[in-house]
Amino acid sequence: MGHPVYGKKATQSKIAEKISSPLWVLIIGIILFLVWTPFQVGLFNGLRADYEKPLYISVIICSLMLIVWAGIYYKKFKLEDQRDLLALAVLLLPLTYFLSLFVAASHYMAINMLLIQSMYAALFIVGLYLLRQKQVDALIQNVIMTVAYLIIWFGLLNWLGAWNVAGGAVGWFSNTVAGSGKYLDAVMTDSNGLRLTSVFQYANTYAGFLMAFLFVAVFALIRSPKWYGTVIHGFMLVPVIVSLLLTLSRGGLVLLPVVFVLLLLFQKPSRQILWIIHLIVAALASLAVIGKLTSIGKRLAAVPDASAAVEGWSWLLIACAVTAAVSWAVQHFAAPRLEKRLEHWSTRKLANLWLPIGATAVVAIAAWLLIGTSARSILPANIETRLENINFEQHSVLERITFYRDAFKVAKDYPVLGVGGGGWAALYEKYQNNPYVSRQAHNFFLQYLIEVGILGFIVFMGFILFVFYKYTKGYMKRAGTDDYGNGFFYLIIALSILVHSILDFNMSYAFMGILVFIALGGMAAAMEAKPLAAGWNSSVLRLGYLAVACAAALAIFIVSLRSISSTNAFAEAKAIAQYSTSYEEIKAPLMKSLKIRPSHPESVILLAVLDNQVYSQTKNEQFAAESLSVLQRGLKDEPNNKQMLQQQIALYDLQGKSESAYAVYRDNLNKYIWDIDWYEPLITRASGLGVQALLQQDKAKQQEYFQTALTTYQDVVDGIAFLKTLPSGQLQGRPFSVTPLIALSAGKVKQITGDTETALNFIQTGFTGGYADLAGRGDLWSAGWYNDLIVRSNELGQPIYTEWLNLLNTPGSDSTVVDQVAANAKANFNTGIEAYSQVVREANNQTTAFSSTATLALGKMQYLTGNVQAAVAALKGGLGENYSDAVNREMARWYLAGLKKLNSSEDQDVYNKLIAADAQEAGMIEQIAGMKPLS
Structure with a gap:
């Protein structure tokens, strides 16, 4: 590949002659790092344990790079000009994240963000000196360009059916390739249809990269x-533009002309014209083939089709070849003449403003044509729809404003120190x-402000604005020279990604942050450098800085190494849990993980789940005590972790500590103000405890609970x-309504307190859809009504449970959809279970007669929501002697499956009678015993 900047050939041999051997170690390290990192989706911002290990490995590599740099430069390093001061100033960025640790909303995510910021600082320092x-x-520069082009072709391979090649x-070094050999979500599907994401698994960030x-x-x-x-x-221009269109990113299309105009301001008029010509040619070629490539990509996503893939590649490569030929012709024939004719014009004051102003007008007209008129019909339907929806009233804009x-x-x-890394999440x-x-605020700068407060935000903005200001000032003085061509390469990267990050969370992908900080280092290396006073270059300051940098790098190295050990231990426990039920075998690696990181969320949750399961089977308080201790320690550092709180609730339920x-x-409702799944159990439990207090004639508690409900x-x-x-x-987001369970529980409070009219109103409000006919019945709250409600x-x-199972067993199912379906199934089951509980509570736990159909329905719902012991008890109580009755046989079947699930002794009498009635029942028992409860 021809070098993008220099006019003289710089062959590998010449480079080798001028670069010392120790430097080659550092350079090769950076090159391998840049090639490896983009294919590790784990280089996210530490929100999931699955993504931790590649992140920690990257931090370790950068820590070692900084130590190697210090060893190479310890004699040559001097504080001579403002560039050297930036090497000191960049250390303030991780320092502000360190300070925010003391007030962090999540210690786990805050530590991860501290490590990431330390990695960025190390890359900036190394880049600042190497890129001189x-x-x-x-x-x-050539490595960065090559990696970028590889990422683009990687995405297109997935779009045009060659996902197995990609x-x-x-797959041999990436942790995001599935067992089928397919890179996960390189092409994603959402409400807009297929969207190209390449290595990022998020279309909007890929658009910012493109x-x-x-x-x-x-x-x-x-x-x-x-x-x-x-x-x-x-x-490469056509693959980039085609890929950008296939992302369906409106933010990318809106901000592209903004960045384009800003970059034009740095160019002399002849170069501005060349930029415009090349982009127009590439855009026309891309638009000529985008329709074909879109339809072919959709077809290949549905079913393999070799002929369609060949057709798609043919269209793409022809458009690329035509664009390349025209680009060569323009540069070979037109560019020299253009440079010569406009040389005089270039010297005029403000000459470089005219074309950007004109380009702005052209862009505005093009935007009006594509957004406000039928001209957009020349584009594929999915892209046309996305353009049509670009306005300030469409949901993604309104949602971002809300964020x-x-x-x-x-x-x-x-305001001052923020809430630590990951504070928004x-x-x-x-x-x-x-x-x-949305665990991301969709604005990097606001998210940064949240994480480190005003103090850290001022430090960060001061740092990057100083780099941009000094670079721009120097560029304007020496515009057009080869020396500042270097820095402009980096300016494009940093400016494009940071501008796009105003509307999205690109910088939450560590690879994007790596590109930005290497680019900032390149800009700083090329910027105008004002000499410092002689006092700055004292041995104490120079050696003190190197000592501090190395000590910090060593500390980060150790923390990352320990974190990898903890991550490996958690991964081992998770893997063991897939094939073993041995408590001790699973627990051993979890204890190792928690010894290193006592509040690692996923380790805490998994160990609590294990302890809770064993306690439910043995009633040994030792396991309950350990579960509570682990959870309390975890919640100390992760007070907003909903899953930890839910495990604590599960433990209290197992212990019978309903209050x-x-x-x-009750105490954590303010943390989840729009989570209807938090309101439901709070209202239901308050109602149930109020009824118990009523039966115990504790009026104070009764009033407290009823008032809460x-x-x-x-x-x-x-x-x-x-x-x-x-x-x-604007879309509402998650469902938020008076559910049947809420209506049943709050209505019961009103019914018990004598306000039957309001109770009926509550039921009618919440009993919609499949429950609507029950709300209009005249026998509300009667035994028959409860029986029918349980069955319904x-x-x-x-x-819905069956749909959930099907989704769970379908590779590539959207986890959000899977979770929502599970929640819908559980919501129905919980309504029936609560109906049963209300009857039992009012009867003061006395034996209450339910129909066999209702008892069977209750047992099934308890079984499928994971409360197998309660299901076994209910089903056993409802069993009759007539095994010719289909309902009784099914009840026996689920009862025996429950015993099998609990590893309890088989009820031989019931089993013999059931098998005598139908020998095929044995296979059905096995099938039910293997059913997965709702998670």
Whole structure:
């Protein structure tokens, strides 16, 4: 590949002659690092344990790079100019994250973000000094370009049916290739249809990446001194533009012209014209084939079709070849003449403003044509729809505005030091305006403000603005020289990604952050450098800085190494749990993980689940005590972790401490203000405890519980009313309504206190859909009504449970959809179970007659929600002697399956009678025993 900057050939042999052997160690390390990192989706921001290990490995590599750099430069390092001061200033960025640890909403995520920021700082320092050498700079630029082009072709391989080739190429070192050999979600599906994501698994971030390298490719094409460099970069313009269109990213399309105009301001008029020509040619070629490539990609996603794949590749490669040829012709014939004719114009004051102003007008007209008129019909239907929806009233814009307002609420409450890394993910449910689900604020700068507060935000913005200011000032003084061509390559990357990050969370992908900080280092290396006073260059300061940098790198290295050990131990426990039921075997690696990181969320949760399961079987308080201890330690550092709180509730339920379980729901309601799955059990438990207090004639407690139930019910009603005020284009997010379970529980409170009219109103409000006919019956709250409600809940929940099982067994199913279906099934089952509980409570736990159909339905629902012991007890109590009756046989079948599930002794008498009635029942018992409870 021709070098994008330099006019003189820099062969590998010449580079080798000018670079010392120790430097080669560092350079090769950076090159391998840049090739490896993009294919590790784990380089996210530490929100999941699955993504931890590649992140920690990357931090270790960068720590070692910094130590090696210090060893190479300890004699040459001097504090001579402002660039050297930036090497000191960048250490303030991880320092602000370290300070935020003391107030972190999530210690786990805050530690991970501290490690990531330390990695960025190390890369900036190393880049700042290495990229001052032209030969090293040339090599790194070519490596970055090559990696970018590989990522783009990787995405297109997945789009055009060659996913097995793409997966096979990276599967040996990437942790994101499935067992089928397919890279996970390189092409994703959402409500907009198929979207290309390549290695990022998120289309909008990929769009930000493509925007950066579209402009880098144009810059490289124009600056390349060799014909083959021009052809290669020209050839790549179509794949970049096509990929950008296939992401369906509106943010990418909106911000692309903004960055384009900003970059034009740095170019002299002749170069501006060349940029525009090359982009127009590539855009026309891309638009000519995008329809074919879109339809072929959709076809290949549905079914393999070799002929369609060949057709798609043919269209793409022809468009690439035509664009490359035209690009070469423009550069070979038109560019020299253009440079010569406009040379005089270039010297005029503000000459470089005219074309950007004109380009802005052209972009505005093009945007109007594509968004406001039928001209967009030339595009594929999915892209046309996305363009049609670009306005300030469509849901993604309104949702982002909501995120930003909520982000300012968090920042207002934690203004100075912020809430630590991952603060938004930990706290957004407490501050959200409506029940959306977004663990990212969709604005890097606001998320940064939340995490480190005003202090850290000022440090960060001061740092990057200083780099941009000093670089721009120097560029304007020496515009057009080869020396500052280097820095412009990096400016394009940093500016494009950071501008796009105003609308999305690109920087939450560590690979994007790596690119930005290497780019900032490249800009700083090329910026105008004002000399420092002689006092800065004292041995104490120089050696002190190197000592501090090395000590910090060593500390980060040790923390990351220990974290890898903890991650490996957790992964081992998780793997063992897939094939073994041995408590001690699973527990051993978990204890190792928790010894290193006592509050590692997933290790805490898995150990608590194990202890709770063993306690439920043995009633040995030792396991309950360990579970509670582990959870309390975890919640100390992760007070907003919902799964830990749910395990604590599960433990209290197993211990029969219903008031303690209720208190967890009550005391943490303010953290999950739009989670209807938190309101439901709080209202239900408050209602049930109130009835118990009534039976025990404890009026004070009865009033307290009933008041909680009714107040919380009113909170739900008020929330529903508020959601009706949202702008018509804004999506509500998760379901939030008076559910049948809420209506049943709150209605019971009103019925018991004599307000039957309000109780009926509550039931009619919540009993909609499949429950609507039950709300209109005249025998409300009667035994017959309860029996029918239990049966109906099971009838409505069973098909949804089956759908959940099917999704669970379908590779590639959207986890969010799977979880929502599970929640819907559980909601129906819980309604029936609560109906049974109300009858039993009012009878003061006396034996109550239910129909056999209702008892069977109850047992099934208890079994499928994981409460197998209760299911066994209920089913056994309902069993009759007539095994010719289908309902009784089914009850016996589920009863025996429950015993098998619990590893209890088989009820031989029931089994013999059942098998005598139908020998095929044995196989059906096995089938039920293997059914997976709702998670």
